[in-house]
Amino acid sequence: MTAFEFVALRIYANQHRRFVLSSRQIPPLPVQYLDANDERKFDPATHQRNDTPFDPIDGKPTPPTSSTVDQMSKCNLISWEESADSDKWRLMTKIGDSDSQTSYYTKKWIESHAERWRADADDFDCSSSVTEETKRTEETKRILWSNWTESMVRDPIKSPILFRYDNLVPQRDDAGAMEHKRLLKVLYQYGIVLITGTPTHTESLPAGAISEAVKRSHERITAKKTEETAESAILHLASIIGYHPLQTLYGAGVWSTSCLSSFYQLDRATTGASIADSAYGTTSLPLHTDMTYMHNPPGAQVFLMVQPATVQAEESHPLSINNDNPIVPKGQSFYVDGFAAARQLLMENPDAFRLLATTPRRYHCIDENEGWHLEATGPLIETIPSGKNEWGPVKSIRHNDLDRLPDLPPYPSSATAGTPTFDDINNDTFYRHMREAHEAWNDILRRDSMRFVIHLDPGDCILVANQRCLHGRYAFESTESPRVVMGCYVGMDELSSKWRKAGFRVL
Numbered sequence: 001m002t003a004f005e006f007v008a009l010r011i012y013a014n015q016h017r018r019f020v021l022s023s024r025q026i027p028p029l030p031v032q033y034l035d036a037n038d039e040r041k042f043d044p045a046t047h048q049r050n051d052t053p054f055d056p057i058d059g060k061p062t063p064p065t066s067s068t069v070d071q072m073s074k075c076n077l078i079s080w081e082e083s084a085d086s087d088k089w090r091l092m093t094k095i096g097d098s099d100s101q102t103s104y105y106t107k108k109w110i111e112s113h114a115e116r117w118r119a120d121a122d123d124f125d126c127s128s129s130v131t132e133e134t135k136r137t138e139e140t141k142r143i144l145w146s147n148w149t150e151s152m153v154r155d156p157i158k159s160p161i162l163f164r165y166d167n168l169v170p171q172r173d174d175a176g177a178m179e180h181k182r183l184l185k186v187l188y189q190y191g192i193v194l195i196t197g198t199p200t201h202t203e204s205l206p207a208g209a210i211s212e213a214v215k216r217s218h219e220r221i222t223a224k225k226t227e228e229t230a231e232s233a234i235l236h237l238a239s240i241i242g243y244h245p246l247q248t249l250y251g252a253g254v255w256s257t258s259c260l261s262s263f264y265q266l267d268r269a270t271t272g273a274s275i276a277d278s279a280y281g282t283t284s285l286p287l288h289t290d291m292t293y294m295h296n297p298p299g300a301q302v303f304l305m306v307q308p309a310t311v312q313a314e315e316s317h318p319l320s321i322n323n324d325n326p327i328v329p330k331g332q333s334f335y336v337d338g339f340a341a342a343r344q345l346l347m348e349n350p351d352a353f354r355l356l357a358t359t360p361r362r363y364h365c366i367d368e369n370e371g372w373h374l375e376a377t378g379p380l381i382e383t384i385p386s387g388k389n390e391w392g393p394v395k396s397i398r399h400n401d402l403d404r405l406p407d408l409p410p411y412p413s414s415a416t417a418g419t420p421t422f423d424d425i426n427n428d429t430f431y432r433h434m435r436e437a438h439e440a441w442n443d444i445l446r447r448d449s450m451r452f453v454i455h456l457d458p459g460d461c462i463l464v465a466n467q468r469c470l471h472g473r474y475a476f477e478s479t480e481s482p483r484v485v486m487g488c489y490v491g492m493d494e495l496s497s498k499w500r501k502a503g504f505r506v507l
Contacts, residue, residue: 119392191465242490299492305456309476331476338397352437
């Protein structure tokens with residue numbers, strides 16, 4: 001049997017639509033791909049390929065001979081069967097005139113690579129309504145959520161994302177390590193985590209700017225004889241989900257934001273940390289992901305509420321959620337699952353989804369004082385090409401209307417450039433379609449059912465998967481005791497590495 005006779009089997013178990021191995025003697029992946037992934041073709045120490053020929057003196061690639069090219073193109077399947085070790089499958093192949101060889105692959109490896117090749121969104125995502133069903137399976141899917149309330153998220157029994165900081169500090173037994181892995185799993189599944197009881201003591205906050213509530217919190221921490229600060233707690237959480245903080249224009253480690261600017265003025269003098277961002281004001285912030293102007297935006301953010309805004313009810317106009325839950329805007333945070341929003345957009349308006357997933361949009365950040373000028377381009381919705389449907393699973397969300405530059409239509413092709421129509425000259429069609437697509441996206445983001453609103457108390461720490469969940473805040477009043485949030489970023493590569501080491505599938 002030749003390599004071209006392989007068949008990708010798409011078999012689903014019950015309603016899970018999961019890929020499963022077949023008893024048929026046909027591999028679910030190309031024979032060439034399986035052969036190239038034979039463990040003997042990778043160095044056991046470095047995990048780099050050892051089958052790539054090059055000159056050991058000058059490093060030039062070794063030119064192939066005509067016979068070598070002919071033989072390498074003939075990868076013939078001899079057999080594909082379950083081995084005596086029930087956890088593995090055995091592949092026997094013959095390449096050209098060489099002797100046959102036998103390779104072994106675990107079922108988990110085969111299923112993971114076959115699902116990634118197929119790229120069916122249902123293999124990677126499920127809705128929050130089937131959470132319990134998902135927990136009973138061995139797989140870990142990303143759970144798309146909506147209709148969350150603060151009371152549910154703070155409920156120790158009902159909340160899927162709630163942690164206590166004390167349970168995440170280093171421990172001598174295995175409990176701490178297990179809780180760290182659970183934290184990574186929850187962040188992978190939901191894209192957001194709430195940690196309560198996080199230390200908030202910091203020497204960076206001027207004494208005159210500390211509210212009485214935060215002073216009492218610091219006194220309780222002192223009574224426990226703990227020397228852990230907000231900075232050390234943030235760095236500890238960053239080490240769990242990404243080894244170390246990501247250096248950005250806001251600094252090399254922990255940053256702070258408030259309407260009184262950053263409290264790290266001395267650090268800014270040496271690190272060039274920027275404060276050119278609307279986060280340092282008191283107005284509301286629309287839903288966004290951070291650093292859309294970076295080619296690879298941060299993978300996660302650590303948000304620690306050190307001091308909430310203090311405002312009396314009579315100082316603001318009450319707003320309402322679902323028309324029956326009036327709230328007073330005082331800096332509440334709100335979040336949306338971007339993957340759930342993208343899935344909703346695909347169901348309601350496929351044309352808008354297609355346009356936002358295929359049109360590059362440009363974002364920028366300029367800080368004249370510190371000398372920064374960053375720009376990057378990418379679609380609002382990035383998906384994985386699918387072998388089954390038009391659209392595979394969503395890989396990332398890049399959205400910030402405050403940093404987004406005006407859209408530019410595709411350059412006219414040579415076939416139409418010679419005889420442009422009035423519509424071509426004005427690009428009315430492109431801009432109308434973009435406005436309609438963006439409004440369809442905004443319509444989903446403004447729905448109360450999609451927005452999770454929470455008033456963060458001192459010591460509440462939110463971990464957010466930045467390329468998945470969008471975040472924003474309500475407006476608040478500026479007082480002598482300002483709203484202060486501290487945190488740091490974690491790189492997407494670092495977060496993905498942690499997820500892979502924990503056994504989770506990363507696109």
